[in-house]
Amino acid sequence: MPEARGSETLRKYEEINERISRGEATVLTADEFVSAVESEGLEKAAREVDVVTTGTFGAMCSSGAFLNFGHSEPPIKMWHCWLNDVPAYKGLAAVDAYLGATAISESKGFEYGGGHVIEDLVSGREVRLRADSYGTDCYPRRYVETDLTIEDLNQAVLLNPRNAYQRYNAATNSTSRTIYTYMGTLLPNYGNVTFSGSGQLSPVHKDMGFETIGIGTRIFLGGGAGYVIGEGTQHCPQQRFGTLMVKGDLKRMSGRYLRGATFHRYGPTLYVGVGLPIPIINENVARSAALSDSEIFTDLIDYGVPSRERPTVKRVSYAELKSGKVVIGEEGVRSSPLSSLKMAKEVAEVLRDWILEKRFFLARPAELLPAEREFKPLPEKSMAAACRR
């Protein structure tokens, strides 16, 4: 009979945490675990290694922060608000706001956005808050403007609806002109290939059966500790497109691992450092954690076709993508990542060291994430049908 998903047949969370607190836990980064399995075999490595740490550091547009500013005197029910001229969502209580990573500055345009504000806040820099209102009996004030740092906020919570894609499509461009996309600059006539995701270091790919990742999994998020709080939007694990919804205290994060960025002619975003500890609780998890770049595949997609259904040029492994050259037809085409593999490695190493230094313990999830989920397109009903309503 197959084991139930999440079976703790090799070791239990309590045992792992005890070993961590005694300083006896064996913790390897995913890169190190791949090498250990290659040299010692899966069974021995799974027996010896308690935790495998992972990391990724890439553009994650579906990121943002809940902020609470505190009340002014007299108080204001903020209707619209801006941080450094970047609008934040104000359909919440008087002084709560949600600042999205891709929000665009109304004065600087694409060059500065929500992601940059988050980086400025987390780095301790002052940010200009502006807010207006219509005035109510209980909140009479109509305008406020002041400078704030993250220390002045009651709460600053990074809450990202979709982070850490298990893998992402690689991109190229068949057209005769250079195109500028969220996959970076794509030269004409299949002139280059870009890709995202860290392959054998990719957090979700190291537990592709979702045996350990669930609500309450403690993770590395933006340089601090955070939590998985659910499946990410567009979670589609059966297609190897699992995603995570995560949150953490922005006040305890670092500007090194949360970086505002702008893709030319696309707009601003936020680069986020995310790392998951994968407890080797059973052999299935070990097998997934041992997958190497040559065993992790994605599709190379033609971004020159401006459609939801872009054609696939070929299936490609992360080993080929990381080699710097991808064969298209008979040509070797230069490839490069958009997410930093240097920083991904650093995230996995920092998380490993936190565990070894007894500063980070593992949490058994309250509920595992779904291992299957439909990913539907937008249904566009005809205008005639809309008018009848």
Added chain:
Amino acid sequence: MYKPEHVKRPILAETVLKKKVLLNILEAKVNSQKGELIVSVPLEGEALEDLVRSFEAEGVAVERLPRIVEIDHERCTSCGACVSPCPVSALYFGPGWSLMLDEKRCVGCRVCVDACPFRAIKMA
């Protein structure tokens, strides 16, 4: 840069034939009024000066693009968004996936400046 009176003449082709030098065209904007080409020239020293003089003698204005771009290593995360778009492979990964720049290869075409999500690359 070509003036209107020079646009219709194949000056570049003539120069290549005359000087037997392999020029690589990185960017070309030519219309009936003017033309602007960015070319990579695999020459140094007197040979380079001779080629420049040859273009100038034909009435083409030559501007030497700064060969060096500056990378702000505080901003750079070594993400690699600039690496594959670089037409002359001047940007590449060193050990540990750190971004490296081979200044000798750089022709100052500016592709990396726009490609960098962190605005960490500027013309020197």
